[in-house]
Amino acid sequence: MKIIRDYQFVAKKDRGASAAIGNFDGVHLGHQSVIEIARNADTNAPMGIVTFEPHPREFFAPDAPPFRLTGADTRALRLEKLGVEFVYELPFNATLSSLTPREFARDVIADGLGLSHVVVGADFCFGKSRSGTAADLRIFGKEFGFGVTVAPLLQSGENQVSSTSIRAALSNGNPREAARMLGHWHRISGPVIGGDQRGRNLGYPTANMSLDGLHPPRFGVYAVLVDVLEGPHSGSYQGASSIGIRPMFGANKANIETYIFDFSGDLYGTPLSIALVDFLRPEEKYDSLEALVAQIEKDCAECRAILTAL
Numbered sequence: 001m002k003i004i005r006d007y008q009f010v011a012k013k014d015r016g017a018s019a020a021i022g023n024f025d026g027v028h029l030g031h032q033s034v035i036e037i038a039r040n041a042d043t044n045a046p047m048g049i050v051t052f053e054p055h056p057r058e059f060f061a062p063d064a065p066p067f068r069l070t071g072a073d074t075r076a077l078r079l080e081k082l083g084v085e086f087v088y089e090l091p092f093n094a095t096l097s098s099l100t101p102r103e104f105a106r107d108v109i110a111d112g113l114g115l116s117h118v119v120v121g122a123d124f125c126f127g128k129s130r131s132g133t134a135a136d137l138r139i140f141g142k143e144f145g146f147g148v149t150v151a152p153l154l155q156s157g158e159n160q161v162s163s164t165s166i167r168a169a170l171s172n173g174n175p176r177e178a179a180r181m182l183g184h185w186h187r188i189s190g191p192v193i194g195g196d197q198r199g200r201n202l203g204y205p206t207a208n209m210s211l212d213g214l215h216p217p218r219f220g221v222y223a224v225l226v227d228v229l230e231g232p233h234s235g236s237y238q239g240a241s242s243i244g245i246r247p248m249f250g251a252n253k254a255n256i257e258t259y260i261f262d263f264s265g266d267l268y269g270t271p272l273s274i275a276l277v278d279f280l281r282p283e284e285k286y287d288s289l290e291a292l293v294a295q296i297e298k299d300c301a302e303c304r305a306i307l308t309a310l
């Protein structure tokens, strides 16, 4: 898979894809169906996606609370697994955001990327002030010579599959419901960072990771699957994660801390991917460290039972 971060001066061999356009936050089942349609729309063309970085909402409201399900790297990994050949990750900036819908169709889709076909969801809006609709895109496709498919929005039971409903499921401590809409476990990925070096003394060393820029799931303890993505300990493990501010130890910046079962070794700086499977309980402030450790022991037994039953 090739990631291309501009729409100007794109090499001929990297043009001409059949591509789905969108933010693809989470790469959920709706996104996957749109990508599948792009794959089948022009089988002579390589398959691609057009997306934006930062997310347009991050560009317009940089100080709003973080909401993303996936950062750009995790999104790219997911897209690669789906067999996407070209990711056009366009910088979302003042220039791109001020293109009119017609300019976007002409300068980005047709002249810039030379796309043979584009696929968008029925609620797609594009161009300055989100003034272009999927129907407009069809008209521009005829004018500038690219095919357009408008894909219906995928339902999950009563609800439409959307990044918003997945965020709500995670805020409610319901990672299984999120996973049903995602088509995969919700994962938090990133390098292991240093903490207060307290975990090892409690008998439960934890690999700590930042939640910066990401939608925070409900704070509390989760049964998790752990992938160590690089280095001598690469592989898949099970564990228990605590997400939140650690009220036992004062007011801290929220993060995710994971005790990995049947593991010992140095993970500092190593990229991990943590899949949230089940929410066990909220974070608590216990009367003593002994009480916290006793609870962590119970949590781990519960997590092992849940994960063994998967």
Ligand SMILES: Cc1cc2nc3c(=O)[nH]c(=O)nc-3n(C[C@H](O)[C@H](O)[C@H](O)COP(=O)(O)O)c2cc1C
Pocket: 194, 195, 196, 197, 198, 199, 200, 204, 205, 206, 207, 208, 221, 240, 241, 242, 245, 246, 247, 248, 249, 257, 258, 259, 282, 283, 284, 285, 286, 296, 299, 300
């Ligand atoms: C399974 C599990 C449950 C935890 N539950 C709580 C909790 O209820 N309250 C809390 O303040 N911290 C909780 N923690 C977080 C510990 O406080 C944290 O791992 C410890 O402070 C070590 O921090 P360090 O990695 O910065 O050294 C939990 C950790 C684990 C692994």
Ligand SMILES: Nc1ncnc2c1ncn2[C@@H]1O[C@H](COP(=O)(O)OP(=O)(O)O)[C@@H](O)[C@H]1O
Pocket: 192, 193, 194, 195, 196, 197, 198, 199, 200, 201, 204, 205, 206, 207, 208, 258, 259, 260, 261, 262, 263, 264, 265, 266, 267, 268
């Ligand atoms: N079973 C384990 N689960 C998680 N981390 C482990 C484990 N065994 C060893 N480690 C290592 O120990 C570190 C965590 O120890 P800890 O005392 O909690 O320090 P910190 O406060 O820096 O997180 C991890 O970052 C990792 O390198």
